[in-house]
Amino acid sequence: MPDKNIPxxxxxxxxxxxxxxxxxxxxxxxxAPQGLLDQIKTCNSIYKMNFPVKYGNEVRVIEAxxxxxxxxxxxxxxxxxxxxQVDQDEVMALAALMTYKCALVDxxxxxxxxxxxxxxxxxxxxxxxxxxxxxTTELVKKNFIGPGIDVPxxxxxxxxxxxxxxxxxxxxxxxxxxxxxxxxxxxxxSQNGIHGRTEATGRGVVYALNEICSFKDDMKDIGLxxxxxxxxxIVQGLGNVGYHTARIIAKYGAKVIAIAEADGAVYDENxxxxxxxxxYRQEKKxxxxxxxxxxxxxxxxxxxxxxxxLIPAALxxxxxxxxxxxxxxxxxxxxxxxxxxxxxxxxxxxxxxxIIPDIFINAGGVTVSYFEWLKNxxxxxxxxxxxxxxxxxxxxxxxxxxxxxGKTVPKARIESLIHGADEIDLVNSGLEDTxxxxxxxxxxxxKRRKSEIDLRxxxxxxxxxxxxxxxxxxxxxx
Ligand code: GLU
Numbered sequence: 323m324p325d326k327n328i329p330x331x332x333x334x335x336x337x338x339x340x341x342x343x344x345x346x347x348x349x350x351x352x353x354a355p356q357g358l359l360d361q362i363k364t365c366n367s368i369y370k371m372n373f374p375v376k377y378g379n380e381v382r383v384i385e386a387x388x389x390x391x392x393x394x395x396x397x398x399x400x401x402x403x404x405x406x407q408v409d410q411d412e413v414m415a416l417a418a419l420m421t422y423k424c425a426l427v428d429x430x431x432x433x434x435x436x437x438x439x440x441x442x443x444x445x446x447x448x449x450x451x452x453x454x455x456x457x458t459t460e461l462v463k464k465n466f467i468g469p470g471i472d473v474p475x476x477x478x479x480x481x482x483x484x485x486x487x488x489x490x491x492x493x494x495x496x497x498x499x500x501x502x503x504x505x506x507x508x509x510x511x512s513q514n515g516i517h518g519r520t521e522a523t524g525r526g527v528v529y530a531l532n533e534i535c536s537f538k539d540d541m542k543d544i545g546l547x548x549x550x551x552x553x554x555x556i557v558q559g560l561g562n563v564g565y566h567t568a569r570i571i572a573k574y575g576a577k578v579i580a581i582a583e584a585d586g587a588v589y590d591e592n593x594x595x596x597x598x599x600x601x602y603r604q605e606k607k608x609x610x611x612x613x614x615x616x617x618x619x620x621x622x623x624x625x626x627x628x629x630x631x632l633i634p635a636a637l638x639x640x641x642x643x644x645x646x647x648x649x650x651x652x653x654x655x656x657x658x659x660x661x662x663x664x665x666x667x668x669x670x671x672x673x674x675x676x677i678i679p680d681i682f683i684n685a686g687g688v689t690v691s692y693f694e695w696l697k698n699x700x701x702x703x704x705x706x707x708x709x710x711x712x713x714x715x716x717x718x719x720x721x722x723x724x725x726x727x728g729k730t731v732p733k734a735r736i737e738s739l740i741h742g743a744d745e746i747d748l749v750n751s752g753l754e755d756t757x758x759x760x761x762x763x764x765x766x767x768x769k770r771r772k773s774e775i776d777l778r779x780x781x782x783x784x785x786x787x788x789x790x791x792x793x794x795x796x797x798x799x800x
Pocket of ligand 1 (some may be wrong): 401661691
């Protein structure tokens with residue numbers, strides 16, 4: 323435990339210390355006893371592994387991790403990232419964020435995270451497959467994976483392909499396990515994945531922002547009008563989360579004026595054509611040389627441009643005490659995990675910036691992972707049982723209306739009215755509801771406190787309270 327009498331130097335906090343710092347800031351608002359707070363905050367299991375992998379004629383030792391932060395609910399859940407930045411502190415921080423995120427949005431999992439210290443861009447698909455399968459085997463050996471134990475998912479540097487390798491390795495090692503497909507989420511549709519999982523984090527960010535921007539008083543406080551229409555947005559990162567966030571927010575009428583990537587940023591006051599830029603980046607592996615708008619070589623400076631909403635959707639610790647004084651956004655939406663450091667947060671809050679915390683705004687990914695896991699355990703696609711029935715039922719209603727009124731309902735109208743819910747409709751509806759409900763909880767908690775608390779502190783407090791209640795229900799704490 324840190325000595326409460328020694329002032330904390332926010333600039334020196336590691337990533338996992340930063341998460342603990344946010345936790346400690348919220349703890350007094352929960353009324354939980356210290357012993358319980360200590361139990362909630364601590365990492366339950368840390369598995370560090372080193373294994374050899376062949377790179378052509380050479381053998382390299384790979385460093386990898388799986389951290390299960392909290393076993394208060396099982397299975398534990400969280401992505402696996404492939405990056406050269408991976409170390410134990412990072413994985414611990416990310417696992418802890420998963421615990422608070424899941425509790426906040428009522429997804430019944432403990433938090434976990436995995437990481438492999440490799441550069442996916444500089445590793446051939448064959449070697450990536452070997453590493454992924456070997457990592458999964460190590461997890462199986464130590465009972466660190468399984469539909470009721472710990473369920474990985476995609477994160478930075480991983481996607482459907484890696485999840486398919488994990489699944490295949492797991493089911494091979496566990497023949498006949500009826501729920502084996504629930505050992506990992508974010509799988510391809512053909513491998514029992516779910517529609518809407520790929521874009522879920524980005525879609526969740528937009529659903530949340532749409533809700534946040536609908537409150538007149540809150541918007542007035544930061545000098546903005548309600549609604550996403552016409553808002554000027556900057557997105558950092560054109561990976562899975564950044565791309566879908568930018569694409570979907572543009573559909574809501576917002577104008578994405580800048581996209582910052584690692585090797586340069588694109589700026590266009592008229593709004594960037596997201597799909598066009600994404601295609602270019604996929605082909606050229608860079609945004610450099612993109613013909614439309616202006617390319618800014620110093621990509622970090624793009625975060626400091628005038629805008630309404632800044633969405634960091636790449637890695638942690640992108641907004642620090644160094645660039646925070648120059649940030650002009652009114653809202654920062656943390657689509658990435660941990661993009662704003664505590665030192666930066668202090669500066670930004672003083673300037674009146676509304677910071678929407680990661681544990682809430684990027685929870686859409688794990689929410690739809692939960693739906694995927696439910697689908698795997700129930701062995702049936704959402705909507706399969708009721709779609710046709712709904713359509714027949716609705717058609718009957720329309721016929722009745724026509725009979726009673728003597729009028730004919732136009733064909734196009736009938737089609738949209740009778741449409742029974744497909745899997746994607748149900749997933750998106752569940753996701754939207756989750757984001758709206760969670761934001762209302764956070765907002766109300768914040769409003770109820772007479773003392774001014776920020777949204778992150780409110781989000782952490784709501785989350786800690788939910789975990790506290792599940793410990794109380796288990797009778798572990800008096
Ligand atoms: N990696 C994502 C996150 O940080 C998703 C985790 C999951 O779906 O389990 O929330």
